[in-house]
Amino acid sequence: AQSVAQPEDQVNVAEGNPLTVKCTYSVSGNPYLFWYVQYPNRGLQFLLKYITGDNLVKGSYGFEAEFNKSQTSFHLKKPSALVSDSALYFCAVRAYTNAGKSTFGDGTTLTVKP
Amino acid sequence: DTEVTQTPKHLVMGMTNKKSLKCEQHMGHRAMYWYKQKAKKPPELMFVYSYEKLSINESVPSRFSPECPNSSLLNLHLHALQPEDSALYLCASSQGYSGANVLTFGAGSRLTVL
Numbered sequence: 001a002q003s004v005a006q007p008e009d010q011v012n013v014a015e016g017n018p019l020t021v022k023c024t025y026s027v028s029g030n031p032y033l034f035w036y037v038q039y040p041n042r043g044l045q046f047l048l049k050y051i052t053g054d055n056l057v058k059g060s061y062g063f064e065a066e067f068n069k070s071q072t073s074f075h076l077k078k079p080s081a082l083v084s085d086s087a088l089y090f091c092a093v094r095a096y097t098n099a100g101k102s103t104f105g106d107g108t109t110l111t112v113k114p
Numbered sequence: 115d116t117e118v119t120q121t122p123k124h125l126v127m128g129m130t131n132k133k134s135l136k137c138e139q140h141m142g143h144r145a146m147y148w149y150k151q152k153a154k155k156p157p158e159l160m161f162v163y164s165y166e167k168l169s170i171n172e173s174v175p176s177r178f179s180p181e182c183p184n185s186s187l188l189n190l191h192l193h194a195l196q197p198e199d200s201a202l203y204l205c206a207s208s209q210g211y212s213g214a215n216v217l218t219f220g221a222g223s224r225l226t227v228l
Contacts, residue, residue: 032214034216034217036217036219041221041222041224042221042222043118043204043219043220043221043222044157044206044217046216046217049214051214090156090157094213094214095213096212096213100145100162100164100169100170100211101159101162101170102159104156104157105156106156107154107155107156109154
């Protein structure tokens with residue numbers, strides 16, 4: 001079985017400050033890890049993924065995430081938050097042996113205040 | 115073309131109606147998915163098609179009937195739905211079926227069952 005935990009329902013940051021959205025996962029074997037963002041009344045948009053290699057992954061809109069195998073974490077980060085980053089963020093995992101099935105975390109609502 | 119197009123954007127139907135949701139992509143993706151999403155919740159996988167064949171059915175009630183007429187089109191036929199089926203229905207596609215593939219989502223069809 002595979003699972004994802006996003007321990008914070010809500011993250012609030014001030015514009016210009018760094019942000020972190022946390023994600024931990026559980027999967028058999030090597031994980032494929034993804035972050036998606038969802039704006040109101042829209043589908044999910046891909047931000048970044050970890051497949052293999054460098055533990056620090058850079059993605060769209062200045063976001064990055066660090067894969068930590070020992071802590072089974074894949075936290076999303078951005079050095080300087082924008083008001084336009086306010087959205088719902090989902091972490092997802094797919095196991096190498098479980099093709100076709102993505103398991104999503106419950107989501108974290110990020111609010112960036114001016 | 116890097117989009118997944120879903121129609122209609124909004125649909126209201128009675129419990130005795132028959133309607134269909136349509137999804138189209140022209141990215142040459144060979145895997146297509148239907149997800150159901152309730153407000154502020156993660157997407158729930160319903161069906162996966164790989165190379166136009168149904169690969170995964172997540173024990174979805176038979177009142178939902180998927181169809182993949184060709185590699186670019188995915189339909190979801192709806193019949194005798196219940197009010198609790200009201201949700202955002204998301205279509206997604208990926209280049210392949212393996213775990214490393216990124217999901218590209220459409221904007222969704224918001225379904226209301228009266």
